[in-house]
Amino acid sequence: MQINYLLPTPGNWSIFINAYTGEIVNKYNKFANVAAIGSGKGVLGDTKTLNLDKVTTTKGTSYRLNDLTRGAVISTYTSNYGTRTPGTLISSTTTTINDPAAVDAHYYAGVVYDYYKAKFNRNSINGAGLAIKSSVHYSRNYVNAGWTGTQMIYGDGDGVNSVALSGGLDVIAHEITHGVDQYEADLVYQNQSGALNESMSDAFGVFVEYYAQNSKFDWLMGEDIWTPKVANDALRDISDPTKYGDPAHMNNYVNTTQDNGGVHTNSGIPNKACYLITSNIGVEKAEQIYYRALTQYMTASTNFSAARACLAQAATDLYGAGSAEVTAVHNAFSSVGVN
Ligand SMILES: [Ca+2]
Ligand SMILES: [Ca+2]
Ligand SMILES: [Zn+2]
Structure with missing residues (x-):
């Protein structure tokens, strides 16, 4: 298992x-x-x-x-x-x-x-x-x-x-x-689909904290439990993955056999796209788009490029073709080098 x-x-x-x-x-x-x-x-x-x-x-x-x-x-x-x-x-x-x-x-x-x-x-x-x-x-x-x-x-x-x-x-x-x-999607935990799997989990980590801990909202993963003697750090930063050594653009995609193909590393690329989308249209629209994409469109083999298409389709369903929300998805993925 x-x-x-x-x-x-x-x-x-x-x-x-x-x-x-x-x-x-x-x-x-x-x-x-x-x-x-x-x-x-x-x-x-x-x-x-x-x-x-x-x-x-x-x-x-x-x-x-x-x-x-x-x-x-x-x-x-x-x-x-x-x-x-x-x-x-x-x-x-x-x-x-x-x-x-x-x-x-x-x-x-x-x-x-x-x-x-x-x-x-x-x-x-x-x-x-x-x-x-x-x-x-x-x-x-x-x-x-x-x-x-x-x-x-x-x-x-x-x-x-x-x-x-x-x-x-x-x-x-x-x-x-x-x-x-x-x-739902059951994304295969390896290479791009695995990094996307990790990114979806990080994204909902952010969305859930926005819902339940709004007054201390952050873009970080694990800040409350990580390095008790070191302040203001975390495991990952969705807004700036490079802060913890993770790529934020396809130019820096890490090809490795470690960690199932770098699933906790290359997640930085879709994480950065999630940050760009969410900071543009707000958490409450972004989470609806992400949930719809995960449950309606993504499949086991969805890679980064397919994820862009799934999220854009979900945004189209929810907010209309040509809406600012659809544009936000496309612009975010373009800026991290995913077409
Ligand atoms: Ca957090
Ligand atoms: Ca710490
Ligand atoms: Zn995980």
Whole structure:
């Protein structure tokens, strides 16, 4: 199974997910669970209200990271510093959840669910209420996050390069968008289609933060979790990919076999186009164009040039042929050398 990561991984290996599902037999399954409210501190120390469920058994009451309030159940597990997924559903004997990485993974998954529902009337990752599962404490000192094909995984970081990766809303939006992509265009995670896959995830990372964290809007990926001792940096800059060594024009396209053909590098080219389009017509039109292109026009093999055509067609559908929005798409791709 191919895992779509937030960051390049050393080498080019694909992880084969063990056939063992990690599902723990629910020893409470004779007992009904009901929705409950709790709270906990996130990775950056802020307190968040959490949707939990409550189960009472002969052994007592427990509150679990199962959000029953949305059109899809959102569940947050721990891999317990190993690599099994999903691992163990996180629970507490009180309504306080003392696990910052889990608090943010759970809360932000809800925010991203709400974004896709509010903006596009999409019910979860597959558009049909697919359960949203996340596993935190994946491996040890792990500086990455991923979409495994069925769920999200989040490392705790190493404390130097990053803190726990679920602390970034854009990171979680990025990973969930890999899931959305899988059920829509299903862009092959290699070369140009792979870089486009990465770019779509970065774009929705920006769009989701605009929706939910408007007062601290930015064009950066991962600024909240990256290098805790270094201020004002990030993993990537959508507005200026070259700031972190990524190309922003086809003249600088990187031909490599690393990182599935540089999917986290060459994403800078469509990222720059996304920045140019969005800064021209605004997030609220850009996100509609991007979503329509991803769900109606892009296919597994869409490359940068085809992406331009898909986005232009989506803009034509939404705003009319010859509209300023269509022109914005064409001008942006022309300026990054994609015709
Ligand atoms: Ca950001
Ligand atoms: Ca930093
Ligand atoms: Zn990714």
